[in-house]
Amino acid sequence: MKHLLIAAGLLSATAAFAADKPQLTVYTYDSFVSDWGPGPQVETAFEEVCDCKLNLVGIEDGAALLSRIRLEGENTDADVVLGLDNNLITSAKETGLFAPHSVIAEYNLPIEWSDEVFVPFDWGYFAFVLNADAVAPANFRELADSDTKIIIQDPRSSTPGLGLLLWVKAAYGEEASEIWAGLADNIVTVTKGWSEAYGLFLEGEADMVLSYTTSPAYHLIAEEDDSKAAASFDEGHYMQVEVAAKLANTDQSELADQFLQFMVSDKFQQIIPTTNWMFPAVTPANGLPKGFETLIVPQKALLFEPDQAATEREQAISEWLSALSQ
Amino acid sequence: MAERAQPISPLPGVGAATLVAALVLGTLAAVALRADSGGMFAFSDWAALRFTLTQAVLSSVISAGLAIPTARALARRRFFGRQVLIALLGAPFVLPVIVAILGILQVFGRAGWISEALGFFGLPAIRVYGLHGVVLAHVFFNLPLATRLLLQGWQEIPAEQFRLAAQLNCKGMAMFRLLEWPMLKRVLPSVLAVVFAICLTSFAVALTLGGGPRATTIELAIYQAFTYDFNLGRAALLSTVQLALTAAAALVALRFTRKEGFRTGLDRAIRRWDGGSPAIDTFWISATAAFLLLPLSSVVISGVVGLLELPTQVFKAAVISVAVAVASTSILLFLALPMAAAVAVGRHSFVELIGILGLAASPLVIGTGLFILIRPFVNPTAVALPVTALVNAVMALPFALRILVPAAQETVTRYSRLALSLDMKGHVFFASVLLPRMRAQIGFAAGLAMALSMGDLGVIALFADAQVATLPLQIYRLMGAYQIQAAAGGALLLLMLSMGSFWVLDRGGRWHVET
Numbered sequence: 001m002k003h004l005l006i007a008a009g010l011l012s013a014t015a016a017f018a019a020d021k022p023q024l025t026v027y028t029y030d031s032f033v034s035d036w037g038p039g040p041q042v043e044t045a046f047e048e049v050c051d052c053k054l055n056l057v058g059i060e061d062g063a064a065l066l067s068r069i070r071l072e073g074e075n076t077d078a079d080v081v082l083g084l085d086n087n088l089i090t091s092a093k094e095t096g097l098f099a100p101h102s103v104i105a106e107y108n109l110p111i112e113w114s115d116e117v118f119v120p121f122d123w124g125y126f127a128f129v130l131n132a133d134a135v136a137p138a139n140f141r142e143l144a145d146s147d148t149k150i151i152i153q154d155p156r157s158s159t160p161g162l163g164l165l166l167w168v169k170a171a172y173g174e175e176a177s178e179i180w181a182g183l184a185d186n187i188v189t190v191t192k193g194w195s196e197a198y199g200l201f202l203e204g205e206a207d208m209v210l211s212y213t214t215s216p217a218y219h220l221i222a223e224e225d226d227s228k229a230a231a232s233f234d235e236g237h238y239m240q241v242e243v244a245a246k247l248a249n250t251d252q253s254e255l256a257d258q259f260l261q262f263m264v265s266d267k268f269q270q271i272i273p274t275t276n277w278m279f280p281a282v283t284p285a286n287g288l289p290k291g292f293e294t295l296i297v298p299q300k301a302l303l304f305e306p307d308q309a310a311t312e313r314e315q316a317i318s319e320w321l322s323a324l325s326q
Numbered sequence: 327m328a329e330r331a332q333p334i335s336p337l338p339g340v341g342a343a344t345l346v347a348a349l350v351l352g353t354l355a356a357v358a359l360r361a362d363s364g365g366m367f368a369f370s371d372w373a374a375l376r377f378t379l380t381q382a383v384l385s386s387v388i389s390a391g392l393a394i395p396t397a398r399a400l401a402r403r404r405f406f407g408r409q410v411l412i413a414l415l416g417a418p419f420v421l422p423v424i425v426a427i428l429g430i431l432q433v434f435g436r437a438g439w440i441s442e443a444l445g446f447f448g449l450p451a452i453r454v455y456g457l458h459g460v461v462l463a464h465v466f467f468n469l470p471l472a473t474r475l476l477l478q479g480w481q482e483i484p485a486e487q488f489r490l491a492a493q494l495n496c497k498g499m500a501m502f503r504l505l506e507w508p509m510l511k512r513v514l515p516s517v518l519a520v521v522f523a524i525c526l527t528s529f530a531v532a533l534t535l536g537g538g539p540r541a542t543t544i545e546l547a548i549y550q551a552f553t554y555d556f557n558l559g560r561a562a563l564l565s566t567v568q569l570a571l572t573a574a575a576a577l578v579a580l581r582f583t584r585k586e587g588f589r590t591g592l593d594r595a596i597r598r599w600d601g602g603s604p605a606i607d608t609f610w611i612s613a614t615a616a617f618l619l620l621p622l623s624s625v626v627i628s629g630v631v632g633l634l635e636l637p638t639q640v641f642k643a644a645v646i647s648v649a650v651a652v653a654s655t656s657i658l659l660f661l662a663l664p665m666a667a668a669v670a671v672g673r674h675s676f677v678e679l680i681g682i683l684g685l686a687a688s689p690l691v692i693g694t695g696l697f698i699l700i701r702p703f704v705n706p707t708a709v710a711l712p713v714t715a716l717v718n719a720v721m722a723l724p725f726a727l728r729i730l731v732p733a734a735q736e737t738v739t740r741y742s743r744l745a746l747s748l749d750m751k752g753h754v755f756f757a758s759v760l761l762p763r764m765r766a767q768i769g770f771a772a773g774l775a776m777a778l779s780m781g782d783l784g785v786i787a788l789f790a791d792a793q794v795a796t797l798p799l800q801i802y803r804l805m806g807a808y809q810i811q812a813a814a815g816g817a818l819l820l821l822m823l824s825m826g827s828f829w830v831l832d833r834g835g836r837w838h839v840e841t
Contacts, residue, residue: 015812030787034795035639036807057707060787063553072554077705111460138756149436154533156550186437189455192530195805199428200534202810204437218808277808287722309508321370324538 002190005164024255025055026244029065031276033058038275044125045267062159062227064094069300073097074249079256082121082263086303089118090310099248104258105264108283110239110301121263122278125237125298126163127230128208129201129215136231142227144182144189146256151188151197151206155317158252159240164210165316166309167238172304176316180323183235189322200311213237213295214277221274221291229296242278264314328526332738333755334669339668342661343680346720350680354569358562360698364558365568371547375567376545381532381631385464386518388831392465393472393517394510396424396614399607400473401480411615413829414475415470416774417622420781420824422798423530424805425817428619430463431537432628455537463535464528468521470618474593475520475728478770479513479836480506482732491763513732520724521581521595523572523685544568548688558694565691572686625817632815640800646822647780650715651793651827654779655772657719662771667760670738680777681727684720692717693785710789714796718779726771726779730764737763747835757836764804769835776831777824797823 015144033039033056043054057078059065062085068077074097084092100116107113113120128143128150130136137143143150153161169176188206191197201209208231216228244263246256262268269280273289280288306313400412418426432452433439441451454462487505496504529545544564551561668677696713700706708715737760743754761768783798796802797820804813 020714030799031803031806034800034803034807035637036803036809046575061553067553067556071694083340091839154539154546156554157533157546162554187538189534189536191534195802196424196427196530197806198808199424199810199813200435203428203432203435205431205435215808222808325373325540 011263019053021053022056022252022255023053024050024079024252024259025057026082026206027057027059027065027068027076028079028081029083029264030058030082031061031062036275039269040083041271041275042268045271046219046259046262049262049267050255054259069097069247070095076247076249078247079250079252080246080259084118084243084245085159086239086241086306087159087167087309087313089115089306090094092245093117093306097248098245101246101260103264105282107264107281108240108279109281111241111303113234113241115243115246115306118245119260119263120241120243120281121220121268122190122243122276122281123239124212124278125166125215125301126160126210127215127233127237127298129198129211129228129230130208132216132227132229134207136229137233139233139235140171140179140183143186144179146186146297147295148208149188149206150186150208151200152181152190152192152210152212153197154192154322155193155313157211158191159191160194160197160210160212162313163240164237165320166304166312167302169312169316170238170304171233171235175308177319177323180320190324209320212240212278213298214273214279214292217273217289217291217295218277218293221289225232226294232296232298234299236302237298238302241281241303328476329332331742331746333686333742333751334667334671334738334760335752336668336671336677338664339666339677343668343677344666346661346684346723347680349696349716349720350569350652350683350692353692353699354562354565355824356693356695356698357558357565361562363557363559365551365557365563367563370542371544371564374542374544374547377536377541378526378528378532378545379571381460381528381536381541381543382466382522384457384461385468385525385542386521387762388461389472389521390476390518391512392614393476394514395482395606396469397473397476398475398506399610403604403607409630411611411827413832414618415474415621416828416832417821417825418467418470418526418618418776419774420777420828421625421821422781422783422801422817424802425625425814425820426467426621427531427534428814429464430466430626430627432624433620434459434462439624441588444715447489455535457536457541458542459535459537460532461530463531464521464525466621467531468524468619469614471725472517472521473614474770476510476513478729478767479732482736483509488647496549503565515579515582516573519572519682520728522575523682523724526568526571526686527688542628545688548690552690552694554659561688561691561694563709565688566694568688569683570742573679576682577675580675599708622821625814625821628811628814629821630815631819632811632813633818634815636815636819639795640804640812640819641798643795643797643800644819646711646794647820648823648827650718650796651776651779653712653715654718654722655775655831656774657716658722659768659772660721662730663720663724663761663768666727666734666764667738667756668752669727669731670734671742678727678731680752682724684723687720689717689721689785690788692720696785697788706789710786710794714778714786715783718782721782722775722778725774728773729767729771733764733767734760744831766835769831769833773828773831778825780821780827 031037039056046054059068062083065083066088098117100319101119103119137146155161155165168179172179197209213230219228250256264282266284268285269282272280384680436451491501529543532541548561550563551557665677697706741759764794786796786799801813801816
């Protein structure tokens with residue numbers, strides 16, 4: 001308890017020290033602020049140019065992040081929210097808590113981006129990751145007909161899980177439930193989140209795991225291990241675009257604008273590939289890190305408009321539930 | 327019973343119980359009041375409710391059922407390594423969920439040790455995913471706990487009774503019927519209730535081992551209501567269902583528990599003359615040990631490499647976790663001791679019922695409720711660690727009470743007349759009689775609370791900022807950053823810290839005592 005008091009004292013002392021500078025509070029997901037995520041580098045880089053104090057607050061994942069903002073409502077402490085994804089944009093807008101941005105950027109996204117409120121900072125394609133020496137199915141139908149075992153995440157508790165659902169929906173529309181019925185015997189299990197699924201895959205519990213096309217880049221660059229690959233599906237790959245926005249009620253409006261513009265600049269964007277293991281929304285001047293050129297490039301990018309994703313979601317979940325609960 | 331004069335007042339205990347009730351029900355109310363609309367019990371919730379109940383009943387019955395022969399064997403036998411085995415019984419319980427899942431599947435999974443061994447003989451891999459997998463995992467978590475609690479029940483049978491039984495040549499079934507069954511009748515219902523309550527709030531374990539959405543539990547629906555749907559009314563409603571089910575189970579257990587205890591003895595070391603069959607005891611002890619130690623050793627093996635190159639942030643987090651665990655254990659004893667005393671002097675139902683609710687409360691509801699309540703006054707992030715310590719203490723309370731209550735009852739029954747005749751009351755009785763008599767149980771309860779607090783992710787994920795992270799949170803962060811090996815190292819560090827503190831406290835309480 002004594003240590004806690006000392007720690008609390010130190011924290012409030014540093015807070016008081018920084019009080020003469022303006023403070024910008026950014027809510028984001030937990031893995032962004034972690035010591036292994038982009039957070040620490042982003043904080044240093046932004047504080048070098050802003051003459052301010054950047055407070056990053058980590059909240060579990062994108063969905064929990066939006067809940068937190070809704071819970072705090074109009075008197076939220078956040079000035080900026082960073083880390084929602086395209087599937088959450090519609091519910092985020094419905095809260096009316098976010099303000100339009102003033103960011104100008106040349107995005108390198110496979111799709112057109114013109115949202116007035118949300119600014120993309122990185123993106124990726126969902127993909128099944130497997131051992132490089134294994135034979136990858138070429139699409140969902142081939143996967144369903146094969147003996148390949150997969151681990152996926154639950155769309156009710158995980159962002160990639162929901163992404164997979166919309167992927168199948170975007171690729172197959174009406175036939176989605178038929179695809180799921182075919183996949184049922186390939187699914188070893190469904191996990192709460194990405195970490196459980198990926199951990200089980202690395203233990204050899206399944207042949208493939210739902211992740212991102214960029215996952216093999218981690219193993220290649222950070223571990224010098226080229227034994228992982230992503231399966232390229234010929235019906236295209238569903239995208240995830242991660243976005244940030246300014247809160248309407250912020251008392252640091254200019255600083256928040258400055259942060260969002262900084263977010264699409266080289267200094268921020270070059271941190272992303274090897275900390276968040278996603279593609280930067282704006283490719284930095286010196287390009288992507290070595291190793292990213294080895295990743296598969298999907299022939300087609302699939303993505304629902306935010307409004308359509310929101311309406312498809314509920315039906316897709318109930319289709320999924322009934323196909324897998326047989 | 328409450329009419330009789332008692333050496334201590336139940337009021338502090340009732341007060342502590344009221345505090346806990348306020349926390350559990352207050353946070354639930356805070357969530358419900360923030361809701362824009364009431365929650366509805368959807369059609370799919372009935373399926374979730376059915377599955378939740380099925381797995382919780384099966385898990386608790388099987389855990390407690392297997393714990394009986396194991397605890398009996400441990401109570402009858404003395405062998406080399408017995409103390410270590412008993413200490414290790416606490417281990418499965420303290421592992422962070424994600425680590426435990428990986429450990430269990432490394433042994434029982436499709437590509438696990440057992441399947442590989444079967445494959446060696448040309449046999450097919452075992453299929454672990456399904457209801458039986460969920461039960462298997464829950465038994466892995468709870469069998470050790472149930473065994474420890476039952477073993478304590480055996481050890482609380484006075485040595486004189488065994489002497490008398492031996493003199494009368496009581497053996498086998500007769501011994502079971504005369505001494506052991508009456509003890510089980512008192513202890514077993516509450517053990518069942520505690521395990522049932524734990525399994526009721528299972529989510530990640532049930533889903534993963536259950537193999538898919540058939541294994542949807544109420545806790546998953548609560549999570550979904552909080553995050554994706556932001557339907558606080560629904561979250562509150564579902565949480566109320568959990569609380570009601572636990573309360574019902576606890577009430578049933580309490581009805582059966584209100585039996586007179588054994589007459590007291592002179593605290594001799596227990597000696598047993600009724601050997602029974604060594605083969606059977608050996609079987610149960612080795613089967614249970616193998617079942618628990620295999621997944622644990624997989625955690626150790628995966629962790630060794632990572633442990634050597636752990637990032638410094640993990641050690642920093644370990645220090646924070648120890649501090650939180652110490653604070654949490656202090657809070658726990660501060661609540662549990664008066665509550666145990668209150669139960670012992672006759673205020674059973676209210677205090678015991680409240681004591682078990684901490685388990686049934688969804689951590690998400692407590693966390694979110696506290697967040698709503700605290701936020702108008704302080705920045706929740708600034709109090710992340712004290713709040714985590716408090717919630718961990720409340721979660722450990724049901725276990726502590728199961729451990730402390732029987733000893734408190736025995737002490738009060740035995741010494742209250744003597745104490746009253748000496749005009750020894752209140753804090754004097756508490757400090758000079760009750761605490762020393764309960765030393766072993768306090769050590770056990772404190773050790774368990776310390777270990778639990780260290781391993782539990784708790785509410786820190788809802789409150790933490792970048793600077794403060796506990797060890798479980800850092801393990802999750804490492805996994806989220808692909809650093810599976812470092813995460814395994816962190817898990818091993820956590821296991822060692824938890825077991826170490828459990829060992830020290832538990833042994834500390836039993837210093838110079840044979841059991």
